[in-house]
Amino acid sequence: MLIGDFARLGQVSVRMLRHYDAIGLLTPARVDPWTGYRTYAPEQLGALNRIVALRDLGFGLDAIGEIVAGGIDAGQLQAMLRLRQAQIEEDVRVASTRLAAVESRLRMIEKEKTVPVDLVLKTLPAQRVAGIRATMTHEEFVPRIGEMFGRVADLLAPTGISLETSVATYDEGEAGVDVFTGHPVPDSVAGALPDGLVLVDLPGGRAACGVHLGEMASIGESWQELYRATLDGGHTPAGPCREVYLRSHPHPQSDWVTELQQPVAD
Template sequence: MQPLSIGEFSRMTHLSVRTLRRYHEAGLLVPATVDPATGYRYYAGDQIPTAQVIHRLRELDVPLAAVRRILDAPDPGSRGDLVAQHLHHLEAELDRTRAAVRSLRRLLAPEPAPVAVEVRSVPATRVAAVEADLGTDDVLSWYAGAMAELDAALPALPGPPGGVYDNALFEVGRGHVLVHRPVDDAPRTGRVHPVELPAVELAVATHVGDHDDIEVTYGEVGSWVVANALQVAGPVRETYLVGPRDTDDAAAWRTEIGWPVFSVAPVAGQSSSGRTS
């Protein structure tokens, strides 16, 4: 078959000459021959499908190193697995983008609906817990495993689960996390063990829906705390009144966010019991 000049190959593959040179330098798409005298690159017709695969992978933002691994895979199954991994990564990025858009729409709404906040006295509570020191990126996967372990140890226990999240988790990206279910006599099995959560005064609000924009509700609780001259006094508590363990309908999820605060006097709009009017 007649060799193709780099210009001809460029027109056939919709890859610019500059891009083809870069792929050659990266070892992704090496010309069939290079004239030793002129340095001109020549390609074979059977390299067109490979060039098209590279083009599509790069359109999906697959890094060059990952493209190389895909091309070097020993069989179609291995190549398919590598592509599937990247597609999963893209889907996760898309979910994060959609979540950011929802948060921005909520934040930029001309008159966002106010979040009702109440101050609630919570007594010391005995719970069955699983806890660990974690980085922010590890919390979700760890939570799923920890909650599954709690459910297995306490299969018929009523009452919503909850979590306690160290301030350092938000401030420096790593901190102590504890998930729990309320029970007077907690077992000791696997990672599950009894813990007594101390009594606390909480500024509480309910986040409605999935957790993609939960930071907006956090911010609204924080603003309320500041506006009422209160001081945060400990790790944040969350209570999962309704969540993915209860229903697949994210719109039905309800998460209570509780900011521990110093002892407070009644404030405007709040009764002596601590509830907002």
């Protein structure tokens, strides 16, 4: 194959192939002594694929030369690429989470001069909730909350109780946010919890409540609006805030319904 055809099939530039030739990384199968035209054998596509893959993995050309010279089979290279694929996917997930947080913060700023939303004051009943607790930063919420609820659901599955409604409480502290996630349980289960779960008695009392519809990425906006309305109404927040997920998994987040509850001292 002429160098242009080889470059097209290998999805690299002709200039790059000439550079690989110049440094001895991938020499043509034949160079015409009269015209200087480079030609490549189809079998060399395998070597080119390995070079490009190693470049994508972050190796320098000197290191690639040593690796190729030492021999690397397809299985080894596939394993390295799969690991790199997982790393890139995680980077994309983190970047997407940060982007959603920035977009949400922009919307919060845009809403600062809007009229506060109406809130509902109601009396919350006392609840016994079985779940797990963790301390985390606000940036860790999105990936870790889902993992926590999944773990609680697995631990409670043998009890046979309904997991339709879930509850989370949040309490800001010096080390981060103390997060508790769980499900309400009857007394029959509360007395014999599976290992790994803790029982929390959420007290009843007055609370300022509102509803958030849809994605969790924008729930901070709803909380800010609720807090403004709470303070403007002359109410004093008292105790950790709560979220009650009235509609969540297995529905898509765009269809979720979350009640926001902020206990108040009136």
